[in-house]
Amino acid sequence: MGMVEFRAALDVLDAQREADTPDGDVVVEALATLKPNRTALLSRDDLTRMFAACYWALDRFAEARTAEPQTPGWRAHWICIGLIEATVTDDAAGYRAATQSGVNRYLALGFDRGGKPPEPVKPVPHVPMDLEEATGLVAPYLARLEAEIAEKPYSHLKLAWDVFRRPVAPFDVVFEHWLADLDARGVGTGDSLPALREAQALEKIAQEGRQVVGWQTCEDVLLPKLEHPHPMVAGCAGKLVGSLYTPDMDRFGNTTPWPLTKMMDHLTHVQGCRRAVAGGFVVAFDEMPYLVEDLGDAFDLDAWVMEILAHPLGEPYVPGAQAFWFHVHEYYWRDVDFMFGLLDAGHDWIAYMCATEGAELALVRPVLDRIVAGETELAEAARTFIARKEKSG
Known part of the structure; x- marks a missing residue:
């Protein structure tokens, strides 16, 4: 497995691009071969050919994105997306850090690895292109992302987040220039780059879990950020505030913060991106059950969740903090009464996501039947889910 297989797959794709009637199955097989054989040290020619093949396949199967899953066109579309986005980021950064940590422990402390030597650390990606060449290479893909922003103003931020968090030169600079250009032209929210920088700073401090923040600073600086107009900043601010509520409250130093229940009540009064803030706050506790343990039995979690959801502003997907609906559907997946409350x-x-999370069909069937009877856009999805579960037994 390696460069021989990678270049052979590129040869197949080049031939398919020239064919009058490309074979979708052959295209998918070749693209799927590229994925595991793509190394961190591709040549300029390898990169150019791979991106050209991906752009061709994305155009060729343009209608497949919303087609029936697992068809050749659908698979080709998503493999191409994965190849491009993995190439412009250091997608092995997390694995490399974990592996290096194991190597360090082995070398420094002699931890027994069952007689096995440490796993080799994956190399840092190297892109043999200057800024101008790299800009030209990804320009068609950035144009695709920009075309989606009118309908989904935050859709480009997940990849941009990954590029900045796991940078590969010179693609990190390419994306910085692209975001600055979008902002200058007023595309999307017009503040993508500064919002991304601020959100990543908030999220990093939350993740590190070491920074002491006195209550006055929290009240004067962080709580106003919960009302930030950009959901990514607001959500990451919520995550940082939530991360300060450790069991011994040592992250507040020697100051006295609001009790956790008062902070939870404060979140229900956030008038901006309330769901994003609450999603970030909860994920700081890992997941809802751990938050519930800290709150105690006296706190009415059901009412709090409904109050968060009552805000009319929706919940666009943004990176950095877990979406609030995700916490809800994982916690209430067997609570049929709560699901009916969501429908009411x-x-x-969200009720549909709760009902399809994994509980036995007999338990959630009344919820799904009501969704079907409502003839909303979810009705067909609910019918399909019921039929699939009944068929599988």
Whole structure:
């Protein structure tokens, strides 16, 4: 497995590009071969050919993105997306850090690895292109992302987040210039680059879990950020505030913060991106059950969740903090009464996600039947889910 297989797959794709009627299965097989054989040290020619093949396949199967899953066109589309996005980021950074940590322990402390030597650390990616060449290479893909922003103003931020968090030169500079250009032209929210920088700073401090923040600083600096107009900044601010509520409250230093229940109540009064803030706050506790343990039995979690969901502003997907609906559907996946409450409040999609999370069909069937009877856009999805579960037994 390696460069021989990678270049052979590129040869197949080049031939398919020239064919009058490309074979979708052959295209998918070749693209799938590229993925595991793509190394961190591709040549300029390898990169150019791979991106050209991906752009061709994305155009050739343009309608497949919303087609039936697992068809050749659908698979080709998503393999291409994965190849491009993995190439412009250091996608092995997390694995490399974990492996290096194991190597360090082995060398420094002699931890027994069952007689096995440490695993080799994956190399840092090297892109043999200057800024101008790299800009030209990814320009068609950035144009695709920009075309989606009008309908989904935050859709480009997940990849940009990954590029900045796991940078590969010169693609990190390419993306910085691209975001600055989008902002200058007022594309999307017009503040993508500064919002990304601020959100990543907040999220990094939350993840590190070491920074002491006195209560006055929290009240004067962080709580106002919960009202930030950009959901990515607001969500990451919520994550940082949540991370300060450790069991011994040592992250607040010698100052006295609001009790956790008062902070939770404060979140229900956030008038901006309330769901993003709450999602970030909860994920700082890892997941809802751990938050519930800290709150105690007296706290009415059901009412709090419904109050968070009551805010009319929706919940666009943004990186850095877990979406609030995700916490809800994982916690209430067997609570049929709560699901009916979600339906009564107009949160049909979240109710559907709860009902399809994994509980036995007999338990959640009444919820799904009501969704079907409502003839909303979810009705067909609910019918399909019921039929699939009944068929599988």
